[in-house]
Amino acid sequence: MTDSFLRRRPQRAALAAALLALPLLALPARATDAAADTQPGKAQTNKPAQKAASKPARRAPKPAKAAAPKPAAKPAAKPATKPATKPAAKPAAAKPAAPAASAAPEPARPAAAQQADFIVAVVNDEPVTNNELRGRMARAERQLRSRGGAAPGEAELRREMLERLIAERAQLQYAKETGLEVDEGALKQAELSIARQNQLPDVAALHRQLAQEGIAVKDFQNSVREQVLLARLREREIEPRVRVTDKEVDAYIQEQTGQKATPQQALNLAMILVAVPENASAEETARLQKRAEEVARRARSGEDFAALAREFSDANNRGSDGGVLGLRDEDRYPALFVDSVRRARVGDIAGPVRSGAGFHILKLLERKRSETLPEVTIPQTRARHILLQTGPTQSEQVAKSRLADFRRRILSGQASFEQLARENSQDGSAAEGGDLGWATPGQYVPEFEQAMNNLDVGGISEPVVSRFGVHLIKVEDRRQASLSAAEQRQLARNVLRERKAEEAFDTWAREVRGRAYVEYREAPR
Known part of the structure; x- marks a missing residue:
């Protein structure tokens, strides 16, 4: 196995966030993003100068944008085009939600306001439209219903989905500023993953399902591309913040299994065997013992143990492997061997010790802490x-x-x-x-x-x-x-990393959200 890219730290799947893009999929368990602590309608809405000053890492909004005429003073469709907020860059994001808008009707309003799209917020210099928001609300409601959950009130859901859109828009802008991109190959893999997760055989079947849902494939792909981009950004930003200790792993294993791991020693021994025939005479046995003692003396004096094994060992492989027996739990070694090296330090020579097979000279190559865990x-x-x-x-x-x-x-x-x-x-x-x-x-x-x-x-x-x-x-x-005990510990470490990554993501999302200039817009009247 190569070390070039396979030995990576565990991290959230890069496409997990893309699941929200398909109405058939479940809404993430977290109801709102970490950035949702800023509520619409606070004083910041009317203080663009203060917001611009609070975001040194971002460009300040142009005065002309902050001074845009209030929506109420213009026809319903006018505010969507008035601010210089790159409106041409976002129509695709607004379209997919349109077919689903009827699934989540808003409170009664004048007919013009019901049908026309308008800007509900500006993030730095990009708009978030009402169609985007209504589409996100409709998808969230469908997903909650499919899981048997009760949707929150419309006002609360609208606030939560708006804050999620604002947080995502700020993160997307940061990703683009730092040069992150999503190629066509990654997009195809994301679509295939979503198809498989929805028990669809291929991407073509996924596209047919989207058509039945009234969602344009191009709009869906734009949404998936953004979610993959967000996932890659989060992976890059979150990884340096996550650390898991051995003590935390121990506590998690005990929590999950209801029992502590049983600690024990793992030993790596090398052995030279001077065999004694089963019916050897006392004289023959004494001669072989002296031979073993001479080999042990030479080993203790610093001669190469592997070379001695190849010359003198009567083990099955005649010492061709240097006599190395391998790292294993001590209960997999004969008790005679374990007792002989119990007080030895790594590198020490023990023996000769007598067994039914003959005289053994042992060298302690390695001693490690091991543990026994339930089978997984x-x-x-x-x-x-x-x-x-x-x-x-x-x-x-x-x-x-x-x-x-x-x-x-x-x-x-x-x-x-x-x-x-x-x-x-x-x-x-x-x-x-x-x-x-x-x-x-x-x-x-x-x-x-x-x-x-x-x-x-x-x-x-x-x-x-x-x-x-x-x-x-x-x-x-x-x-x-x-899984071995070591593999189980690694799996537990992976789970804990995921958990800590979520916490680190919340902190990071608040930081990105805090650097963004956000202006909330009221609906036209």
Whole structure:
């Protein structure tokens, strides 16, 4: 297995936030974003100068924007075009909500105000429209109903969804300012993931479902693209803030299993065996004992233990492995061995000690704390990949084209995946034909893992872009595997990281929201 990109810290799936984009999916458990502590209608609405001063990291709004005529003084549709707020950049975000607006009617208003769109808030210099807000409210209501939950009152839901839209708009602006982008490959993977999570066979079926819901595919894709961008931004910003200690892992395991892990020692020993035949005479036994004592003396004097093992050991492999027995829990070693090294320090020689097989000379190579935990099984995937790195000598588009050609050749039988991986992959796994071994959930970067999870056994992905380059992925097999104590601890650490990441996200979201200039607009009358 290569260390180039697989040994990553666990983090939230990069596309988890995209689920809100599809009406069939569940609303995230958190009712509002962390930034929702700022309520509409506070004094900041009428104090653009103060808001501009509070956001040194962002550009201040132009005076002309802050001084825009009040909506009530113009026809209902006029405020949507009056402020210089890049209205052309956002019509797609407003359209998808339109078909769903009837699902969440607002309180009675004049007919013109009911039908016309208008701006409900401005975030820095971008508008949030009433159609966007009503669409988000309608989706939230449908999702809550599908889960059997009761929707909050319309005024509360409207406030919560508006604050979520404002927070997202501020985060999207920050992402674009810092150069984050979402390519077409990532968008396709996101759509496929959403299709699979909704028990739909492919993206085409997802698009048909969207049409039945009255949602334009282009608008849906724009929404998914924004959610993927937000997820990548959050991953980049949140990771440095998250740390999990061993003590927290211990407490979590006890909480989940109702019992503490049973601590014990794990030992790594090397052994030289001077065998004693079963019917050896006393003289033969004494001679062999002297031989063992001489080997032990030479080992203690500093001679290479592995060389001595190869010369003198009568073990099954004749010391060809240097006599190393391997790291294992002490209860998997003979009690004689454990007792002999109990007070030894790493590097010490023990023995010779007598057993039914003969005389053993032992060297303590390693001593580690271990523990016994209840058995846990988890799904694992074995995959191969071909990685093409991108840079000045190979653009992302060139890498995608090459991998697409590799995929065509593999599927047509002109070449094998293993052969092309050995010849072309720019990853440490190339020598093994791209074989990555068995992996547990959360081991790979989100873009890679999502594409891998979308494949059937034997399937080969389209080119997949990650921070490390462009990948072609093949799934070899899947299984349910029992986790060792170390793997269980890593899984617990992953869960705790997710939990802490949510808390760190709340703090970060408030920071981004606090730097943004937000102006609330009243509905036209």
